[in-house]
Amino acid sequence: MPPGRILLVEDEDKLRRVIQIQLESAGFEVDGASSAEQALPLATLADLVITDLRLPGMSGVELIQQFQARGISAAVIVITAHGSVEAAVEAMKLGAADFLQKPFSLDHLTAIVQKVMAVQVLRDENRRMREELDQRYQFDNIIGRSGAMREIFHTVERVAPTRATVLLAGQSGVGKDMIARAIHQHSPRKNHPFIKINCTALPENLMESELFGYEKGAFTGANASKPGKFEQADQGTVFLDEIGDVPGNIQVKLLRILQERQFERLGSNLTRSVDVRVVAATNVDLRAALEQGRFREDLYYRLNVVPINIPPLRDRTEDIPFLARHFVQKLSRELGSLAKEISPAAIDRLLTHSWPGNVRELENTIERSLVLAPAEVLQPSDLRIEAPRAAASVPSAQAPLLPEGETLEHWEQMMIREALRRANGNKSQAARMLGLTRNALRYRLSQMGLESGSEEADTAPGLS
Numbered sequence: 428m429p430p431g432r433i434l435l436v437e438d439e440d441k442l443r444r445v446i447q448i449q450l451e452s453a454g455f456e457v458d459g460a461s462s463a464e465q466a467l468p469l470a471t472l473a474d475l476v477i478t479d480l481r482l483p484g485m486s487g488v489e490l491i492q493q494f495q496a497r498g499i500s501a502a503v504i505v506i507t508a509h510g511s512v513e514a515a516v517e518a519m520k521l522g523a524a525d526f527l528q529k530p531f532s533l534d535h536l537t538a539i540v541q542k543v544m545a546v547q548v549l550r551d552e553n554r555r556m557r558e559e560l561d562q563r564y565q566f567d568n569i570i571g572r573s574g575a576m577r578e579i580f581h582t583v584e585r586v587a588p589t590r591a592t593v594l595l596a597g598q599s600g601v602g603k604d605m606i607a608r609a610i611h612q613h614s615p616r617k618n619h620p621f622i623k624i625n626c627t628a629l630p631e632n633l634m635e636s637e638l639f640g641y642e643k644g645a646f647t648g649a650n651a652s653k654p655g656k657f658e659q660a661d662q663g664t665v666f667l668d669e670i671g672d673v674p675g676n677i678q679v680k681l682l683r684i685l686q687e688r689q690f691e692r693l694g695s696n697l698t699r700s701v702d703v704r705v706v707a708a709t710n711v712d713l714r715a716a717l718e719q720g721r722f723r724e725d726l727y728y729r730l731n732v733v734p735i736n737i738p739p740l741r742d743r744t745e746d747i748p749f750l751a752r753h754f755v756q757k758l759s760r761e762l763g764s765l766a767k768e769i770s771p772a773a774i775d776r777l778l779t780h781s782w783p784g785n786v787r788e789l790e791n792t793i794e795r796s797l798v799l800a801p802a803e804v805l806q807p808s809d810l811r812i813e814a815p816r817a818a819a820s821v822p823s824a825q826a827p828l829l830p831e832g833e834t835l836e837h838w839e840q841m842m843i844r845e846a847l848r849r850a851n852g853n854k855s856q857a858a859r860m861l862g863l864t865r866n867a868l869r870y871r872l873s874q875m876g877l878e879s880g881s882e883e884a885d886t887a888p889g890l891s
């Protein structure tokens with residue numbers, strides 16, 4: 428057994444010295460303190476605290492309460508005067524491991540210390556192992572126990588130190604943003620900017636000046652020169668979100684940045700160089716866009732140097748219990764909610780949902796449930812899982828018809844994609860689910876750019 432470090436709190440100098448010598452000769456490291464006030468700052472170092480209960484100023488019991496308030500995890504043995512068992516009982520209730528009644532023999536003291544220390548060492552070992560285990564299923568704050576996620580962590584670790592371009596693919600809410608940031612954080616660029624550019628949010632004419640900057644007078648309203656996002660990110664990382672939405676003329680310029688790290692500001696002939704690492708993300712299948720000519724093939728290959736595909740949550744259900752407990756812990760702290768834990772039955776309930784909104788939906792569900800839960804432990808009945816969207820009815824007069832930022836067209840496309848997914852790409856089956864004829868579905872698919880054109884094919888391309 429490794430000897431531990433002991434903090435001895437005793438106001439009688441002589442007794443303290445005697446005990447100290449005894450414990451040191453038994454192999455322990457011992458710090459002495461003559462009051463609780465003096466002991467507090469030393470306690471974080473100790474595996475075990477031995478404290479007299481009657482002390483000048485703060486009492487031994489108050490000292491133990493302070494340990495709890497500060498999350499100090501040392502084991503505690505209390506020393507009580509003859510005839511004051513009540514105080515010892517109180518201390519034990521607060522979690523003290525044992526007590527010694529004065530007068531005690533030094534051999535008795537040593538035996539108790541060795542016993543308590545052995546338990547404490549085991550407990551520490553246990554905690555350390557548990558923490559290590561948690562660490563293995565976690566990368567920064569990204570939780571993942573499934574094989575797919577562990578593989579992703581491994582890839583991130585290997586690729587982060589390089590300048591290789593990474594293409595993240597996955598549905599909305601699977602964690603693309605988090606992974607992009609983790610790549611930056613684990614790279615030598617971490618002390619330089621991480622600049623995220625949402626390629627959907629920008630109208631085409633603004634996008635060029637946003638990305639590459641402009642010179643004074645380049646267009647009406649350009650009253651001063653301005654560097655673009657790529658310049659701002661010099662030596663850092665640019666995260667191009669929703670890369671599939673980048674218009675053709677910008678695709679050409681991105682290709683040049685990726686190939687030569689060069690560009691010009693709008694309204695300037697001066698060629699500038701930047702040192703940036705590019706991470707791109709897409710929640711559509713870029714290969715489908717490629718086939719339809721909406722995305723340049725050369726750019727696709729430049730981006731797809733290291734592809735990372737993040738599967739939807741329903742395809743890695745092993746992650747759900749870990750994510751759920753992580754969110755309960757994190758959000759209950761942030762919200763100060765009454766509920767702070769989740770029951771195994773509630774986790775089982777979470778496992779039966781299909782999570783079309785992926786991890787984001789799980790996180791939001793846990794948050795809503797925590798806010799409204801009436802007790803300390805979340806039960807299945809406390810879970811506010813949204814009803815499947817297919818069962819939607821007409822919202823009441825005050826409620827918004829569609830979620831904020833949603834359009835009818837996009838909504839319809841989501842339904843169609845979901846139907847095809849459930850039907851494994853079989854159009855006749857998907858059409859039935861949607862209450863459409865096969866031809867009506869084909870028409871909509873062609874409008875979405877997903878129709879293969881071949882009358883024979885019954886499977887939609889680009890959907891898996």
Ligand SMILES: Nc1ncnc2c1ncn2[C@@H]1O[C@H](COP(=O)(O)OP(=O)(O)OP(=O)(O)O)[C@@H](O)[C@H]1O
Pocket residue numbers: 568569570571597598599600601602603604605606710750786787790
């Ligand atoms: N593995 C994970 N561990 C912990 N939290 C996660 C994990 N994956 C996602 N989240 C959380 O879920 C939410 C959505 O994640 P994120 O924004 O990274 O998704 P996304 O793929 O970028 O989505 P979108 O395509 O909509 O931009 C965030 O609040 C994030 O913190």
Ligand SMILES: [Mg+2]
Pocket residue numbers: 603604668
């Ligand atoms: Mg995102």
